Amino acid sequence: MAQMRYEPRPQEFGAAADPVLQGSPRDPGVIGGDDGAPVVAEDDDVRARRIRRRLLIAGGAIVALLAALVFLLNHGGANTDFAPQDVAQSVTVISPGRSSVAGTITATGTLAARRPMPVGVVGEGGNVVSIPVEAGDWVRQGQVLAVIDRSVQTEQARSLQAQIDVAQADLRLAQSNLERANLLVDRGFISQANIDQLTATRDASRAQVRVAQAQYREAQARNARLNIVAPAAGLVLARNVELGQVVSGGAEALFTIARGGEMEVLARLGEGELAQMRAGVPAEVSPVGTQERFTGQVWQVSPIIDQTNRQGTARIALDYDEALRPGGFATVRINAGALVAPLLPESAIQTAPDGSSFVYVVGRDDKVARRPVRLGTVTGQGIAIAEGLDGSERIVLRAGGFLSEGDTVRPVLQRPAAPRPAAAPQPAS
Numbered sequence: 001m002a003q004m005r006y007e008p009r010p011q012e013f014g015a016a017a018d019p020v021l022q023g024s025p026r027d028p029g030v031i032g033g034d035d036g037a038p039v040v041a042e043d044d045d046v047r048a049r050r051i052r053r054r055l056l057i058a059g060g061a062i063v064a065l066l067a068a069l070v071f072l073l074n075h076g077g078a079n080t081d082f083a084p085q086d087v088a089q090s091v092t093v094i095s096p097g098r099s100s101v102a103g104t105i106t107a108t109g110t111l112a113a114r115r116p117m118p119v120g121v122v123g124e125g126g127n128v129v130s131i132p133v134e135a136g137d138w139v140r141q142g143q144v145l146a147v148i149d150r151s152v153q154t155e156q157a158r159s160l161q162a163q164i165d166v167a168q169a170d171l172r173l174a175q176s177n178l179e180r181a182n183l184l185v186d187r188g189f190i191s192q193a194n195i196d197q198l199t200a201t202r203d204a205s206r207a208q209v210r211v212a213q214a215q216y217r218e219a220q221a222r223n224a225r226l227n228i229v230a231p232a233a234g235l236v237l238a239r240n241v242e243l244g245q246v247v248s249g250g251a252e253a254l255f256t257i258a259r260g261g262e263m264e265v266l267a268r269l270g271e272g273e274l275a276q277m278r279a280g281v282p283a284e285v286s287p288v289g290t291q292e293r294f295t296g297q298v299w300q301v302s303p304i305i306d307q308t309n310r311q312g313t314a315r316i317a318l319d320y321d322e323a324l325r326p327g328g329f330a331t332v333r334i335n336a337g338a339l340v341a342p343l344l345p346e347s348a349i350q351t352a353p354d355g356s357s358f359v360y361v362v363g364r365d366d367k368v369a370r371r372p373v374r375l376g377t378v379t380g381q382g383i384a385i386a387e388g389l390d391g392s393e394r395i396v397l398r399a400g401g402f403l404s405e406g407d408t409v410r411p412v413l414q415r416p417a418a419p420r421p422a423a424a425p426q427p428a429s
Contacts, residue, residue, distance in 0.1 A: 088366070088409055088410045090410040090412060091397075091399055091403070091411060091412065092396075092397045092398055092411075092412050092414050093362050093396055093411040093412065093413055093414065094395050094414050094415075095391070095393065095394055095395070095413065096342040096385075096391050096395065097342065097392075098341060098390070098391040099340070099341070099342070100339075101339045101341060101376070101377055104334070104335060104336065104379075105273050105276065105277075105336050106331065106332070106333050106334075107267045107269050107331075108267070108268065108331055109265040109268060109313075109314075109316070109330055109332050110265070110327065111264075111324055111325060111328045111329070111330055112263070112264055112265075112266055112326050113237060113256075113258035113259075113262070113263060113264070113326050114258070114262040114264040115258065115260070115262060116258060117256070117257045117259055118253030118255070118256050119145060119228060119230065119253060119254060119255040119256070119257060120250075120254050121148070121247050121249045121250075122225050122249060123148075123222055123225035123226055123249060124248070124249065125148065125247045125251075126150070126226065126246065127149040127244065127245075128146055128147070128148055128243055128244065128245045128246075129147050129149045129243070130146065130147035130243075131146045131147075131239070131243060132144060132146075132147075133146075133236055133255075135236050135239045136235070136236060138234070138235055138261070139234065139235075139236060139257065140230065141231070141232050142229050142230065144229050145229060145236075145254070146227075146228040146241055146255075147226065147227055148227075150226045153222060153223045153226065154223065156219055157216060157220060160212065160215045160216040160219050161216050163212040163215070164212040164213050164216055167208040167209040167212045170205040170208060171206050171209050173205070174201045174205040175202050177201070178198040178201075178202045181194060181198050228254060228255070230255075231257075232257070232259045233259070234258050234259040234260050234261055235257065235258045236255060236257055237256045237257065237258050238256040239254070239255055240253065240254050240255070240256075241255070258320075260320075262318070262320065263318040263320060263321075263324045263326065264296075264299075264316055264317050265283075265285050265296065265315070265316040265332055266314075266315060267283075267314045267315075267316060268311050268312075268313060269312055271310050271311070271312060274314065276336045277301045277334070278298070279298055279301060280297060280298065281297070282295065282296075282298075282334075282335050283295075283296045283297065283298055283316045283334040283335065284296075284332070284333045285316060285331070286330060286331045286332075286333075287323055287328055287330045288328060288329040288330060289328075294323075296316040296317055296318040297316065297317055298314050298315070299315055300315040301313075301314050301315075310355075316332060336377065339376060341376055341384040341385055341391075342384070342389045343381055343384055343385075344383055344389075344395060345382050345383075345397065346382070346383060347397060348395050348396060348397050348398075349375070350401070356372060357372070357373050357374070358370050358372045358373060359373055359388075359389070359395050359396070360396035360403055361393045362395075362396060362411045363394075365408075366408055366410065367409075368396065368403050368404070368406065368407045368408075368409055370405045371388055371393070373385050373388030373389060374386045394411055396409075
């Protein structure tokens with residue numbers, strides 16, 4: 001008896017009717033069961049033909065798909081679905097050209113006396129009994145700033161003066177004895193040896209007078225040093241002594257004087273800006289907290305660079321004014337001359353880990369290359385590039401932090417804005 005197998009109806013699963021499963025009269029493998037349901041008697045040949053047919057259909061589909069893919073790869077130049085330019089990032093670039101930049105360097109600095117002179121005790125010191133000046137006073141050269149008690153020194157000077165009188169009396173006596181002896185030597189009452197002895201006594205008395213006089217002048221000089229005087233005319237900036245204070249030589253300076261009242265600004269500049277400085281360059285100084293402006297001149301450029309912050313100092317001389325207070329801050333604008341260079345916005349300039357600056361340049365092949373640059377003057381229109389660019393390059397304007405050297409991009413050129421004319425400097429107040 002042939003093996004019987006129950007086959008579910010296609011409509012039970014919502015599938016399309018299969019002639020083989022529905023017991024088509026052309027299919028000899030279909031017979032009816034006792035309850036009228038279709039029962040399929042399927043042998044191995046029928047099953048093998050069905051599997052072979054499905055494999056042929058699947059293989060044909062794969063071959064057709066591969067043929068279509070090969071066609072698209074070889075002849076799909078007009079189709080942009082697989083074009084590499086869609087993968088490239090779109091970036092905005094700028095070709096800055098070259099502009100004339102006013103060489104104005106802005107910096108901050110500290111106000112100070114140009115030639116500060118500390119004044120202290122040059123003698124033996126003592127108790128301060130008089131201070132006739134205050135901070136902020138103008139003094140002349142040699143004017144007394146403070147007086148130290150000299151009561152003991154005065155008595156010592158009087159004693160030395162009395163010693164001069166004693167020595168002079170001894171000199172007069174020795175001179176008289178010598179003169180009398182000279183009158184008696186011719187009569188033979190006194191020998192020549194006695195004359196020589198009296199002459200030596202006279203000379204020693206004369207020397208004693210000179211010694212006493214020198215000691216007295218020394219005492220007078222020491223007493224004069226008990227007056228603390230101004231070494232030069234100028235403005236008293238600080239007074240560090242009070243009445244009754246005991247002072248001595250080598251201690252802290254009692255007064256600080258700005259010679260001639262001259263002031264200066266110690267402006268801190270980067271090494272690139274410092275290289276543009278020359279002595280004699282004019283500058284404009286605005287103290288913090290005031291609207292006043294003062295005209296000065298760079299009189300000294302620091303010969304060294306601080307290794308910690310890569311900065312140096314430009315010293316700007318100023319005439320005295322009450323608004324210039326040493327120790328305060330000021331804004332300095334230094335005229336460094338004109339510079340013709342490319343101008344770039346800050347967004348186009350990148351900073352390397354070592355502190356150097358660079359930009360991304362897009363070449364003719366639309367690949368990004370890293371270009372080191374040296375920054376120049378900072379203006380309201382951008383930052384001048386002193387070295388590294390000639391202005392004809394295509395510079396990545398933004399998104400430089402998301403790029404790497406060698407990346408392929410789609411550059412979108414942005415025209416640089418026309419530079420605005422620089423504002424004329426206002427006259428100093």
